[in-house]
Amino acid sequence: MDNLAIARILAEIGDLLEIRGDNPFKIRAYRNGADTLADEPSAAAAMTEAQLQQLPGIGRDLAKKIREIVDTGDTAFHRELLEEFPPTILDLLRLPGLGPRTVRQLYTELDIRTLADLETAARDGRLERLRGMGPKKRELILKAVQTRQQYAGRHLLPDMHDIAAALVAALREDLPAADIVPVGSLRRGCETCGDLDLLVSGAETTAIDRFLGYRLVEEVLARGDTKASVRLWGGIQADLRLVPAESRGAAMQYFTGSKAHNIALRDRALQRGLKLNEYGLFRIEGGERLAGATEEGIYEALGLAWIPPELREHRGEIEAAEARQLPRLIDLADLRGDLHSHTTATDGRDDIETMARAAKEAGLRYLAITDHSQSLTMSNGLDERRALEHARRIREAGSRIDGITLLAGIECDIRADGTLDLADDCLAQLDYVVASIHSGFAQEAAQMTDRLLRAIENRWIDTIGHPTGRKLLKREPHKGDMTAVVDAAARHGVALEINCQIDRLDLSDVHARLARERGVRLIIASDSHSQAGFGVLRWGVQVARRAWIGPGDVLNTRPPDEFLASLRRHRTRGGASAPSA
């Protein structure tokens, strides 16, 4: 049982307790526990109760319940709650505008258990007989049910970024004097975002009207003097907050979040007799205002270095900021090479030379061409003979083009049993090998782990590509034990890839941070299939920043010669040594 599965049960207990109307702090305790587990890279299943209690927000009771869940698949407390409430009412809780109180009321007074029940009750007029329920609320609920599928879910970070950029540009045209910044999960660089938060300062309240008048606004959900919400074309909700210029920093801090980071920051303020809100930092006694115009001022007044938004997840950043030991995070400009790309030899759209020139244009000094191996028949994967012939052409093209070093590589398939798709003597003749899984994602954990470990043991592998195989919003990561994979990669000097494809971003921030902490070298690679494909590198850099990664942790920040020398195949034979400096 993996951490995410355990976390889901704890979170569901939290939701059910909320519907029941239980102690809100108990509810938060379950949610904190769930968050902790979801963020924890080591397997909770392998921990003792004492070890579990070392994790933040997990005490004696939760540790006991987690052990029970690991050992039996569930906990008696969770089953007890499910007897009290049907699990389908949790679907109701996820509807916008419906909270725990209303859901409980719907269930106890009208026996509404499912979305279908709710829709029926809304249509036949029973809903309006409830206290606090009028025609507007009825319409809201009906609409929420109907648009559930259409607008379900979250959006990929790059999609959200583009939408935000267009909206900000339009607003800037209307409000030249105003300061407009995206905040929220977008500013923190989260891999997916639920909605779009914009902060405007130094503008009149007419800014709200400009926002509501944006050409892509499909529906106004709420409007006030300082806050408005709309649904944009395509179903994305956008929220705008208007604050006075002197509160800009406090508001940026507040609306950037994360919630956990903000709670910790407020707690820190309280310990110092201060109150932090979106308008500033104030003394509780007397109300004197200490900071608010800039984020730096807020953090400084709390005894902290300014914390980059990507780190604000309450994962140790406050302690690091206090000790003035925040890492220097990697930037896109630090990348000097790209190590994963495809050409027309397999499923790419452009030839070797076009890709090379585009990479150079993108500011890169080296590029590995890594087309697919034979198992990927639908992508016209290369067998040994074609792979070597392709390598010859890559080297020939490299000799013709100035200003960029081409590496003859391959993306070699890892077969179901962990063997590689091409013979060792073929891989040995290439400059760079990234090994990836493209099929058999549903394998059980043990088999998947063995498969990856076996691939890592092959001495001609330089890197594992998109290590968890996830597709954001589509496919869950495979069940393999990533801690074991990370440790094996560290042992054997194999690099792990942060694949920059926008629906992969694989490794995730959590796993990338684990890899870094265990001394694994990382590669940030585009996996581009066309000359336009190098633009995605910025998203992999974003993941790396969220993983506390600096330029020194990433192999392809090194100049070409140094990079090549650092590859496992060029280091001392015998493999299992620690990475050389």
Add this chain to the structure above:
DNA sequence: GCCGTTTTCGGCCCGACTGTTTTCAGTCG
């Protein structure tokens, strides 16, 4: 349910908006 050199008991973040009210509860971020 968690947590702790101000506490092992008594705290636990806080403000805006909506819809239904006639002073506020519920939801959201």
